[in-house]
Amino acid sequence: xxxxxxxxxDSGVGGTSIWKEINMLLPNESTIxxxxxxxxxxxxxxxxxxxxxxxxxxxxxxxxxxxxxxVACNTATTNAIYILRDKYKLxxxxxxxxxxxxxxxxxxxxxGILATKGTLSSELFHxxxxxxxxxxxxxxxxxxGLVELIESxxxxxxxxxxxxxxxxxxxIDANVDYLVLGCTxxxxxxxxxxxxxxxxxxxxxxxxxxxxxxKAVLQxxxxxxxxxxxxxxxxxxxxxxxxxxxxxxxxxxVKYLNF
Numbered sequence: 001x002x003x004x005x006x007x008x009x010d011s012g013v014g015g016t017s018i019w020k021e022i023n024m025l026l027p028n029e030s031t032i033x034x035x036x037x038x039x040x041x042x043x044x045x046x047x048x049x050x051x052x053x054x055x056x057x058x059x060x061x062x063x064x065x066x067x068x069x070x071v072a073c074n075t076a077t078t079n080a081i082y083i084l085r086d087k088y089k090l091x092x093x094x095x096x097x098x099x100x101x102x103x104x105x106x107x108x109x110x111x112g113i114l115a116t117k118g119t120l121s122s123e124l125f126h127x128x129x130x131x132x133x134x135x136x137x138x139x140x141x142x143x144x145g146l147v148e149l150i151e152s153x154x155x156x157x158x159x160x161x162x163x164x165x166x167x168x169x170x171x172i173d174a175n176v177d178y179l180v181l182g183c184t185x186x187x188x189x190x191x192x193x194x195x196x197x198x199x200x201x202x203x204x205x206x207x208x209x210x211x212x213x214x215k216a217v218l219q220x221x222x223x224x225x226x227x228x229x230x231x232x233x234x235x236x237x238x239x240x241x242x243x244x245x246x247x248x249x250x251x252x253x254v255k256y257l258n259f
Contacts, residue, residue: 002225005030007066009057012040012151013244014185015072021211030231037239041147042075043116054080067223078122091217097182098206103133110137112171115182117142139174141167150185153243181205
């Protein structure tokens with residue numbers, strides 16, 4: 001089984017920010033990335049719909065003989081991870097906003113969270129926030145429209161810039177010193193975020209932690225690929241292949257898949 005691929009899915013292209021971290025840490029592992037861009041964003045959908053879409057994605061990856069599944073989507077994790085783990089026997093890694101390190105390290109006692117509606121309204125997110133940020137001022141903002149702009153290839157458009165200004169201003173006014181990115185699409189906004197935020201604000205996402213956790217789980221179940229050869233990486237989308245390919249840059253294998 002160790003030669004089998006790691007399966008990764010997201011509501012669209014954003015989860016490639018997680019894939020990059022996994023590929024950097026485990027370059028000899030083969031991966032299959034599934035971008036459900038036709039249904040992006042998940043953050044505006046009902047919990048039932050998010051669960052059904054997540055099951056569909058996992059079923060596809062299992063049929064491709066994946067040995068482990070990484071849910072590279074905050075909304076899918078916070079709404080469906082427990083159901084997925086209960087339904088399937090193989091290991092399933094989730095992702096959620098990195099509120100814990102922000103709350104533990106803030107000096108101003110104020111942190112900002114930029115995420116989708118589906119993540120911010122989820123039970124899992126509220127439990128995590130209550131546990132680690134009880135005495136911290138948390139400024140939550142739904143990044144409405146951001147995923148759609150990224151999925152349509154308008155990453156650095158004026159519309160994107162104006163939306164970000166609107167979402168970040170309440171956080172700046174509250175003197176946050178940490179911004180938590182609660183959607184895997186958002187790391188691609190890093191250049192704009194750095195430009196728009198004060199210099200003292202640290203931006204954190206969960207990508208590196210997810211990669212480390214993936215490695216730890218593979219080790220635990222003796223699933224690490226010990227080959228020295230570089231892994232085979234495949235990318236599938238039911239959206240625009242050129243948008244996915246533009247974020248990968250290395251002209252990796254990107255295919256359209258009607259799923």
